[in-house]
Amino acid sequence: MLFKSVVDWLCNPPILFTLIFILFFAAFLLRKLRWLWSPRAALIAFALGAAFVAYGLTDPNFRLIVTKPDNVPIVAMLFLVGFFSWLSMYLALKNDERMGKSLPPEEKLESEIKILVWPDLVYTEFLCMILWGVLLIVWSIYLKAPIEEPANPAKTPNPSKAPWYFLGLQEMLVYYDPWIAGVLLPGLIIIGLMALPYIDPNKKGNGYYTFAERKWEILTFQFGFLVLWVMMIITGTFFRGPNQNFFGPFEKWDVHKLVPLSNINLSEVIWVQVFNTGLPQNWFLREIFGILLVLAYFVLTPLLLAKTWFKPFFEKMGMARYQILVFLLLCMVSLPIKMYLRWLFNMHYVVAIPEYFFNI
Amino acid sequence: MPDAPKTEPVVLPASPGAAAGGEVSRRGFLSWIAIAWVSFTGAMTLISVSTLRFFFPNVLFEPPQTFKAGFPSEYAPGVDNRFKESRGVFMVRDDKEIYALSTVCTHLGCTPNWLDAEGKFKCPCHGSGFYITGINFEGPAPRPLERFRIVLAEDGQILVDKTKVYRQEKGQWQDPEAFIPV
Amino acid sequence: MATPPKKSWFDNLRESQVWNSIFRHGPPDNTRNRSLAVLTNVFLHLHPVKVRKSGLRLKYTWCAGGTTFFLFLVETITGLLLMFYYRPTAEYAFVDILDLRSQVPLGVMREIHRWGAHAMVIAVWLHMLRVFMTGSYKPPREFNWNVGVLLLVLTLLLSFTGYLLPWDQLAMWAVTVGSNMARATPFLGNEGPGAALLKVGDIGLVHAGDDARFALLAGRFVGSAALLRFYVLHCVGIPLVAAVLMAVHFWRVRKDGGISGPL
Numbered sequence: 129m130l131f132k133s134v135v136d137w138l139c140n141p142p143i144l145f146t147l148i149f150i151l152f153f154a155a156f157l158l159r160k161l162r163w164l165w166s167p168r169a170a171l172i173a174f175a176l177g178a179a180f181v182a183y184g185l186t187d188p189n190f191r192l193i194v195t196k197p198d199n200v201p202i203v204a205m206l207f208l209v210g211f212f213s214w215l216s217m218y219l220a221l222k223n224d225e226r227m228g229k230s231l232p233p234e235e236k237l238e239s240e241i242k243i244l245v246w247p248d249l250v251y252t253e254f255l256c257m258i259l260w261g262v263l264l265i266v267w268s269i270y271l272k273a274p275i276e277e278p279a280n281p282a283k284t285p286n287p288s289k290a291p292w293y294f295l296g297l298q299e300m301l302v303y304y305d306p307w308i309a310g311v312l313l314p315g316l317i318i319i320g321l322m323a324l325p326y327i328d329p330n331k332k333g334n335g336y337y338t339f340a341e342r343k344w345e346i347l348t349f350q351f352g353f354l355v356l357w358v359m360m361i362i363t364g365t366f367f368r369g370p371n372q373n374f375f376g377p378f379e380k381w382d383v384h385k386l387v388p389l390s391n392i393n394l395s396e397v398i399w400v401q402v403f404n405t406g407l408p409q410n411w412f413l414r415e416i417f418g419i420l421l422v423l424a425y426f427v428l429t430p431l432l433l434a435k436t437w438f439k440p441f442f443e444k445m446g447m448a449r450y451q452i453l454v455f456l457l458l459c460m461v462s463l464p465i466k467m468y469l470r471w472l473f474n475m476h477y478v479v480a481i482p483e484y485f486f487n488i
Numbered sequence: 489m490p491d492a493p494k495t496e497p498v499v500l501p502a503s504p505g506a507a508a509g510g511e512v513s514r515r516g517f518l519s520w521i522a523i524a525w526v527s528f529t530g531a532m533t534l535i536s537v538s539t540l541r542f543f544f545p546n547v548l549f550e551p552p553q554t555f556k557a558g559f560p561s562e563y564a565p566g567v568d569n570r571f572k573e574s575r576g577v578f579m580v581r582d583d584k585e586i587y588a589l590s591t592v593c594t595h596l597g598c599t600p601n602w603l604d605a606e607g608k609f610k611c612p613c614h615g616s617g618f619y620i621t622g623i624n625f626e627g628p629a630p631r632p633l634e635r636f637r638i639v640l641a642e643d644g645q646i647l648v649d650k651t652k653v654y655r656q657e658k659g660q661w662q663d664p665e666a667f668i669p670v
Numbered sequence: 671m672a673t674p675p676k677k678s679w680f681d682n683l684r685e686s687q688v689w690n691s692i693f694r695h696g697p698p699d700n701t702r703n704r705s706l707a708v709l710t711n712v713f714l715h716l717h718p719v720k721v722r723k724s725g726l727r728l729k730y731t732w733c734a735g736g737t738t739f740f741l742f743l744v745e746t747i748t749g750l751l752l753m754f755y756y757r758p759t760a761e762y763a764f765v766d767i768l769d770l771r772s773q774v775p776l777g778v779m780r781e782i783h784r785w786g787a788h789a790m791v792i793a794v795w796l797h798m799l800r801v802f803m804t805g806s807y808k809p810p811r812e813f814n815w816n817v818g819v820l821l822l823v824l825t826l827l828l829s830f831t832g833y834l835l836p837w838d839q840l841a842m843w844a845v846t847v848g849s850n851m852a853r854a855t856p857f858l859g860n861e862g863p864g865a866a867l868l869k870v871g872d873i874g875l876v877h878a879g880d881d882a883r884f885a886l887l888a889g890r891f892v893g894s895a896a897l898l899r900f901y902v903l904h905c906v907g908i909p910l911v912a913a914v915l916m917a918v919h920f921w922r923v924r925k926d927g928g929i930s931g932p933l
Contacts, residue, residue, distance in 0.1 A: 201785065204792070209792075209799075212800070215729070216799065235730060236932045237724070242721065242722065243721060243722075245717045245719060248726055249721055250717070252728070253733075256737060260789075264789070265782065268778040271785070273785070275767060276839045279760070282572065282599065283599075283839070284599045284612045284843060290847050290848045293791050294830070294848060298847070301614070311852075318819060321819045322816045325815050325816070326812060333805040334932070334933060335930040336931070342805065346803070371610075372613065373615060482630050483657050484864070485854070543885045544880060548879075597853065598846065598847070613843075
């Protein structure tokens, strides 16, 4: 099957993520093409997605993964997140057009009108509860919750995966060590979300959908949420099989699939391949280039950016806010950077100090 | 503008810094406040630390960390899985020594399996591979498997002590208690 | 002489002493009584009496926050029911989960609980997306966004602690992999960077028997003590904290000016 092998090839993380990065920015930056965000385009995309899933269900391997009871909500999430991301953009672009004609956003037309909570809101909530209740009961009757064999500390199943909502983090473990992927980055995600209202200098776009007035905020947030969180979950759920190897959606999960792993550290590249001297004994000397590189990334980049692209932000935000914002941004962007270093150069660690569990 | 009503000075019980006449000077009052706040903060810190300590039990219902592993003569060359499940230790014998390898993968703590045909430990979680020595050579594991303290007890049996680990990347595998020469 | 219209039984009920002692206002067919319906009811009083019409539009709110709260209530009720049949010990846990399906009437309680949990995680993410896209975290709502972030984290923690309770291979190894990340906590985990620096003389202060992961699991690996600890956190600890934060969250929604709208 040509189609299946093409899809399998496209789902390879390097290809998939490169495509997603391009598609993501194209979709947002080409918003002038109105049909791209029209209900018709959304319907076509939805139909294509549904058709793909329906077609995929005819394939035994695809069916095996997608119909795992715990994975059903993820397929639903994919469509839900897609739909609501589209809806928010659609409403935002509609408002942008109105504001382009100096009209107030749509929400403004009704925001001054006050309505009684009883009956309007209470009944809406009531209906919402009934719908969800029915949905849950039907879903629970038709789909049994998973239960496997009893816990056995001596037998590790292959693959062993975290719960699905943490698979984005587990996917980061492919590129980063546990102390970064499991502790530092999740912590920074939480801190970053909490800091968001305080480091966002933009006062516009409060209480209505808009894209034109909040380009950078929306691009950054959606890049983090859609690409680095939801897409990573999709990858970790559907494309990671035994031994955490990559498997396309139509590929059989073969335990014995051999993937040549030839990852090297930056220090090895420099000392062995460039200088031909072999690794120095002293860890600090051995890793000095990696350490300098990481320091430069976190110290020099903010300064450079403040002088160039981020100049308007820097002037508007002040030093403290700007530094926090750029640090968080650099941490976020470091993930795609590390991914490409791995894919293009087989880079394992930029800094590798296993003596102190310090690997970046 | 009528005058503001005269307020009588508040009379508090005498305090360490009380001025004469029973009125409390501002400084004296402050010192009381300071003492109160410092003791309150201290008490709160103590309570928080105690509560945190509560989460670390004194007794564990886990297998003891030291165990006797039979006589050296019982081990054939190669990897022995007899204590893998009960104690979390691979007993390995090669032509020179016997050593006790940890069964905890250095990546995320799954249990690697010894694949005799391929001559390597392979972790099923994320595909880390280790040589029979415990040295990592493939996959995401950042460092070799740890070895445990291993000595001969007085009755000639092997005694494995999991409380003391020896790590190759720190050059500790040459330590006399990291292996038993045979 | 015209006979007065015959009163229906419902009218009689409405005039009874019992009814009037419970409902302190007339039928909600005028503004005053509708306001009182919300004001005098403990469950409805977290609403204001009036809201912006724009904030009522489903396309504006997606009802994502309300859905999340409803699912939390579903989880509370079904979870409470499950507690009647489930014993959190390594010996019984797995069997009790099997029995929930075969030996207990209406054997879908566990399913409702599990799928409700998945739905709640998705709903809370969509709620965050909506609040972000409408800029509703901007002044004066910064603090409430923070409370919301904490609630999101607690939702994930609730799910994660509940994941261990079936005590099957899926649960045990998911939690093993998840909790092993705690080993790598800088300074506080026995395999975290900097932990080796914390030592008195030659004795390391941070080792497998006293680090962050140990506090989480009450042991060096996922065993019976970890099951009990996760059970208590899942059923009592985290829900209590979440309930308090939810109260704050809803309160602040009102105090910060109701559902957001353009100024």
